[in-house]
Amino acid sequence: MLLSTAALLLVPLSLAMQPFDNKLAATRRLSIHLTNNTTGDCSVHVEDSPWAITDVTSFQAHPGSSNVSSYFAFNFEDINDGLELKTDCSFALPLGSNVSVADDKYHLCTGGDVRFKYSGQLLQVSRWYQDSCLGPPPYDSAIAHGRANVNLTKTQAADGVLATQIKVQMPISSLS
Secondary structure (H helix, E strand, C coil): CCEEEEEEECCCHHHHCCCCCHHHHHHCCCEEEEEECCCCCCCCCCCCCCEEEEEEEEEEECCCCCCCCCEEEEEEEECCCCCCEEEEEEEECCCCCCCCCCCCCCEECCCCCEEEEECCCEEEEEEEEECHHHCCCCCCEEEEEEEEECCCEEEECCCEEEEEEEEEEECEEEEC
16 A cells, blocks of 8 residues: 655744744644545544643652652643544652652553653653554554643642642644
């Protein structure tokens, strides 16, 4: 089966590397449209709308807290046609670990098709999906990548620091 790319719109690297700004959200898109040359048919899966990252919560236990666990959590939603997905993402550190939740390592979300890493300000998310328009197996899958800065509101708690943000729009920055 021969495939051709009908349209491919890539975001310039200089724009993709800038911090997220709501005014730029509409211009920071990545779209790929695929068509089967033989039949002309194909279900088009397009990652062109930003992902919704909601209820971002980080808790960093005070050093020496042996009975409290630090954690990072959020909800992920992809609203793109044919790619709709909602999942919960989180990880917790062992009790008394005295390590930062901003560990910059990838963690799997519920279901395993989405993973993320958090560096303290930058949240990066990768989402795997399967699409027969991409080609025959094993070439029928792709990974979409997104990144956004988070601006958490911090509150001192008895055992640590609680930080939250209600919503982040995460533009898709690349496909692989």
